[in-house]
Amino acid sequence: LLTRTTRYVRPTDAGLRYLDDARQILSRLQEADESVAGINAAPRGHLTVTAPVLFGKIFVMPHVVEYLQRYEDVEISALFLDRVVNMMEEGDDVSVPIGALPDSNMRAVRVGQVRRLLCASPAYLRAHGIPQTPQDLQQHQIVAATGVTPSVEWKFGDGEQATTVRIKPRMTVTTNDGAIAAVRHGAGITRLMSYQVAHDLRSGELQTVLSEYESAPLPIHIVHRQGRTGSAKIRSFVDFMAEALRGHSALG
Numbered sequence: 519l520l521t522r523t524t525r526y527v528r529p530t531d532a533g534l535r536y537l538d539d540a541r542q543i544l545s546r547l548q549e550a551d552e553s554v555a556g557i558n559a560a561p562r563g564h565l566t567v568t569a570p571v572l573f574g575k576i577f578v579m580p581h582v583v584e585y586l587q588r589y590e591d592v593e594i595s596a597l598f599l600d601r602v603v604n605m606m607e608e609g610d611d612v613s614v615p616i617g618a619l620p621d622s623n624m625r626a627v628r629v630g631q632v633r634r635l636l637c638a639s640p641a642y643l644r645a646h647g648i649p650q651t652p653q654d655l656q657q658h659q660i661v662a663a664t665g666v667t668p669s670v671e672w673k674f675g676d677g678e679q680a681t682t683v684r685i686k687p688r689m690t691v692t693t694n695d696g697a698i699a700a701v702r703h704g705a706g707i708t709r710l711m712s713y714q715v716a717h718d719l720r721s722g723e724l725q726t727v728l729s730e731y732e733s734a735p736l737p738i739h740i741v742h743r744q745g746r747t748g749s750a751k752i753r754s755f756v757d758f759m760a761e762a763l764r765g766h767s768a769l770g
């Protein structure tokens with residue numbers, strides 16, 4: 519179940535499956551205890567919830583607070599991370615990822631979608647011109663956020679119309695809000711999710727380019743483990759968050 523060296527001890531694939539099975543068994547035992555005690559309808563206990571950093575701050579956190587105000591016997595650890603989260607390895611209860619889901623033993627509820635946009639400040643575009651095709655980006659200053667997708671290849675369009683452009687960033691930053699700050703100050707063009715720059719687009723601080731080359735929107739899901747649907751805290755949180763997120767026009 520474990521791979522051992524002089525430097526580390528790591529679980530094997532069989533070990534990870536064993537760990538996940540054990541966690542599910544413990545979860546079901548807890549659910550059975552709650553049911554026998556007659557409290558299955560009353561959410562209680564600890565939840566770990568993960569989401570991307572800016573998405574978590576803007577959309578998840580307000581509803582986490584509302585949920586805690588409604589259910590006083592629940593505690594929540596909110597982990598906002600700009601990286602791919604492995605719920606099985608990390609023991610998270612609920613995740614709100616953006617993008618296509620890998621095949622797994624998780625349950626997923628779709629709650630919305632977001633677009634990937636190319637943005638720059640009006641001042642930068644006046645000074646350097648507006649790109650007309652994706653290939654024109656190779657002549658522009660690019661600001662790349664490396665937190666989730668450090669790839670230097672940007673895909674545009676879908677199906678037979680899809681094209682890929684290899685970019686050479688003038689600046690790389692580790693967070694999306696860092697990229698937003700950079701392009702606000704005229705550092706170049708960046709690629710971000712529509713919800714991340716919605717305020718800047720409304721205010722006119724940023725504007726989009728190459729909109730006609732956008733790829734299909736990315737789905738947003740609430741993901742949780744199979745076998746935990748009987749847990750009052752999981753079930754109530756997923757239902758609560760799904761209703762809240764589906765009500766946001768920015769995620770439609």
